[in-house]
Amino acid sequence: MTQRPTIGVAVVGTGRMGADHVRRLDRVTSGARVAAVVDVDAERAKRVADGVEGCAAFTDAAQAMAADGVDAVLIASPGPAHEAALLAAFAHDLPVLCEKPLTPDAASALRVMEAEQRLGHRRVQVGFMRRYDAEYQRLKALLDGGDLGRPLMLHNQHRNVSTPPGFTNEMTVNDSAVHEMDVARWLLDQEITAVTVLRPRPSSSAPDGVDDPQFLVFETDGGVLVDVEVNLNCGFGYQVRAEAVCERGTARIGDGVGLVTHTAGRWGGTIDQDFVTRFEDAYDRQVQAWIDATARGETVGPSVWDGYAAAAVCEAAVRAQQEGHRVPVDLVDRPPLYR
Ligand SMILES: NC(=O)C1=CN([C@@H]2O[C@H](COP(=O)(O)OP(=O)(O)OC[C@H]3O[C@@H](n4cnc5c(N)ncnc54)[C@H](O)[C@@H]3O)[C@@H](O)[C@H]2O)C=CC1
Numbered sequence: 502m503t504q505r506p507t508i509g510v511a512v513v514g515t516g517r518m519g520a521d522h523v524r525r526l527d528r529v530t531s532g533a534r535v536a537a538v539v540d541v542d543a544e545r546a547k548r549v550a551d552g553v554e555g556c557a558a559f560t561d562a563a564q565a566m567a568a569d570g571v572d573a574v575l576i577a578s579p580g581p582a583h584e585a586a587l588l589a590a591f592a593h594d595l596p597v598l599c600e601k602p603l604t605p606d607a608a609s610a611l612r613v614m615e616a617e618q619r620l621g622h623r624r625v626q627v628g629f630m631r632r633y634d635a636e637y638q639r640l641k642a643l644l645d646g647g648d649l650g651r652p653l654m655l656h657n658q659h660r661n662v663s664t665p666p667g668f669t670n671e672m673t674v675n676d677s678a679v680h681e682m683d684v685a686r687w688l689l690d691q692e693i694t695a696v697t698v699l700r701p702r703p704s705s706s707a708p709d710g711v712d713d714p715q716f717l718v719f720e721t722d723g724g725v726l727v728d729v730e731v732n733l734n735c736g737f738g739y740q741v742r743a744e745a746v747c748e749r750g751t752a753r754i755g756d757g758v759g760l761v762t763h764t765a766g767r768w769g770g771t772i773d774q775d776f777v778t779r780f781e782d783a784y785d786r787q788v789q790a791w792i793d794a795t796a797r798g799e800t801v802g803p804s805v806w807d808g809y810a811a812a813a814v815c816e817a818a819v820r821a822q823q824e825g826h827r828v829p830v831d832l833v834d835r836p837p838l839y840r
């Protein structure tokens with residue numbers, strides 16, 4: 502049997518997600534190696550590179566992409582830095598796995614989409630990892646199968662223990678609810694056409710300046726109503742749940758009922774505390790799918806169109822937050838490359 506050559510990956514951004522993806526590429530997935538890491542924080546890049554055999558450290562993404570042994574790019578810098586890194590990768594026609602959000606607004610996502618179209622082929626998989634989560638995949642298969650009839654509503658809960666320092670109202674949409682925007686579009690195979698943001702009284706655990714929780718309502722072009730409780734300082738755990746209400750039944754995921762113990766007069770289990778553990782398998786499967794597709798010369802998974810559509814919904818949601826009324830979502834026509 503002939504062995505596939507190992508793909509050399511440059512990981513851009515070595516913070517929480519970037520460092521975890523470096524570990525994953527180095528120790529969990531197969532078919533790729535970390536050839537380079539990039540961070541504007543030179544010491545952080547060096548620290549991460551030192552832990553991986555044969556890995557070079559850079560502070561400039563474009564330089565890393567031009568380096569020997571780099572065949573593909575994983576972008577895990579903050580959202581506002583994604584556009585520059587994507588355009589640099591396109592200059593070398595390199596395959597990219599780009600963490601969500603593709604970019605933080607629709608105009609920059611459109612520029613990326615135009616640049617990818619100029620290449621003439623898809624090169625980017627967007628890191629909407631929930632599409633690789635086993636529970637979400639089962640829900641998708643059930644809805645696609647049609648046994649429950651047509652979906653009418655999708656209820657979602659997105660709870661985090663707490664928000665990190667510097668978290669803003671916009672980030673409740675761009676960093677957190679963006680996942681529900683993507684999974685709603687994917688599960689229903691419909692586009693989101695309008696967003697309303699409602700707010701109960703704030704939790705006393707919410708940091709100053711952050712309205713938490715928030716309640717988002719999306720309307721879709723297929724007539725489904727999607728609601729999302731974004732509750733990011735709930736204090737007790739990381740919970741991501743979705744319930745589809747269909748014509749002949751309902752289906753729910755995310756109850757997290759793993760090991761249940763009965764002891765000392767009580768019964769119960771544990772609740773994940775963050776996305777790294779809750780979605781560990783999904784991140785692994787997402788990255789392995791990207792490596793495998795790259796080895797075949799293909800691009801799979803959430804596309805730049807999906808990243809753009811989510812960015813347009815985010816933009817409408819941020820306006821809805823600020824202006825306090827329902828905001829329609831405007832999308833350009835879907836280009837042939839993404840149909
Ligand atoms: N899929 C998921 O569940 C999650 C995805 N993310 C996404 O991953 C990305 C990174 O987030 P975190 O790791 O939490 O952030 P982080 O703040 O921990 O790390 C970001 C790193 O990027 C570096 N950086 C900043 N600008 C850069 C540039 N221009 N070039 C190279 N490096 C640069 C920073 O110095 C830092 O080391 C974001 O897009 C975020 O939305 C984050 C958390 C979970």
Ligand SMILES: O=C1[C@@H](O)[C@H](O)[C@@H](O)[C@H](O)[C@H]1O
Binds near residue numbers: 661677733776
């Ligand atoms: O992407 C993520 C974070 O950026 C975000 O801050 C969290 O709320 C999400 O649950 C996580 O998946």
